[in-house]
Amino acid sequence: MTNQTTAAPKGRFGSSRKSISVSKDSLVRVDPLAEGSRAVMCAPTVAGLDAREWLSSSGDTLARLRAEHGAVLLRGFTPLDAAGLAELATALTGGLRDYDNRSTPRQRVDGNVFTSTEYPPDQTIPAHNEMSYTASWPSTLFLTCLVPAAEGGETPVADSARVHSRLPAETRERFERDGVMYVRNFGHGLDLSWQEVFQTEDRDEVDAYCANNGIQVEWLGGERLRTRHVVQATITSRATGERVWFNQAHLFHVSSLPEGVRRELLESFAEDELPRNAMYGDGSPLDPEHLAQIRAAYDAEEIALPWRTGDVMIVDNEQFSHGRRPYSGARKVLVAMA
Template sequence: MTRTSGTGPSDRFTRTRRSVAVSSQALVRTAPLLDGTRAVSCTPAVPGLDAREWLSTSGDTLARLRDEHGAVLLRGFAPLDAAGLAELVTGLDGGLRDYDNRSTPRRRVDGNVFTSTEYPADQTIPQHNEMSYADSWPATLFLTCLVPAATGGETPVADSARVHARLPQATRERFERHGVMYVRNFGHGMDLSWQEVFQTQDRAEVDAYCARHGIEAQWLGGERLRTRHVVQATLKARATGERVWFNQAHLFHVSSLPAHVESELRADFAEDELPRNALYGDGTPLDPEDLAHVRAAYAAEEIALPWQAGDVMIVDNEQFSHGRNPYSGDRRVLVAMA
């Protein structure tokens, strides 16, 4: 299983790199992101240190920090634009991944660097591991803040092993026994279109993609397409071997929407025609108590710090989930996937 998610750079963030002789880890201070958490922050002792310079001269330090701690915040380094973020990703992981089998609206900024999910500012994006609704996902996420929100807009993260451990054994066993079935209905004019999700206008290409990934695809006339995909609920994290919670059942389930929206959708659509929904892998409905346990576990494990301009967050996508808090004002965060 593979475990791997425009316009030109803004003049405001285009800078000449400072050449700094980096000979040891002493140039970067590392500390817990918050007391009692594994995640860490890294702050340069040399003003204006470029994270790409540090990466290129400090061996496997950054990769080791990511693997050991799961989430690493780089704060106080020289700001990176989209091209600079792509260079950092390539330097650490060898290349960027495109955003295929899409679930949320994003815009391509430069190559495979995208805007973060473009949902209305007053909405919360629940905790989730990127593309954990699929059979292939990015190993690492890289996010950089160009413009922090006036208020709110944090990208909280949560330790996926601790989320798994918090869940009742019966809830874990039900999900692990059956997996999760994700059902999506395209062509109602709601949510993303199948053309956006699969990045093609060709139905044959959609069918071929679905066949390669074990997705059941059913064309229902006109632009209507229904897909069903059964994948993992948990997994052993590549870097640690720990069992982690790794799915988006709580996010895809119709109950994740505001109550009045869920009510309207249920009035307009039969259960199997909802724009998106999640079931146990055997096709039976999810137990509301299980969903409540999952949401409570995420809430208990969330770590949220306000963004500062120039911050870069590196997230092992299996070890940590992420989300987004509501915000006011302008907010510009870019994301790249390795």
């Protein structure tokens, strides 16, 4: 089989993208995921190819694609179940991590493979880098679609370096100087319980975890707990050396909620008692204009393809964010974190 390359179409900013080369014995075609995007799609040139077999026979091809392009969609391979996804992810990265310091409801399916966030289907999950509200995050995400939605339900991805570059310098500088403070209040029954977030019933274990991870803890009586955590707003991607936008300020902020829910919460709670909220790292309120700029940058960079049964998306969590669009019908997507 001859060496294969894809053409190099013009990027959305006018520059040509590099050709993508794969080895001469490759059984996989590699194409851009969308015009002007670094992300790519890999599709087998023969029927019945298992992604795990391709990984084992193609050397560092998949690892190179992940590092160079940030997001890789595997489409047309033999579908994987939860155990198969774990095998693929472990073979590529060496191991999976648990979902600790949780932020959203998920169910454990098999080992460290989980359902994707189980928010109601009519809700949008804004673009975010996984666990960027912490100081310790997974480097790579693996998602696979077992059942695509009847309509909608895409998992958009966005280039975090491009999001960063779209923001005004003044906005970037404010966030980079102060970081982001995430404030969470547990015990109201309106969000995850602290027992679910920290996966324990033992308050001493919560205290120890938070102390080890720089999280401020305040027990308020009964089951009520307040945590504050100041972490990064941007980081330097380990794969590319680029500065990338890397936080969930716009997602945690009360303004991300549907208008009716937001109004009811603000009528019931002081801002520091909301189930979750975000501020600048110095504790001052986020500027609504900054939040609007962040959301606009994500909207401008998002790429969304409808899921197909058996699709696997591999995402460098520092290079690309992801989200979820509303959907109808059944939808089942699994996720593993490396």
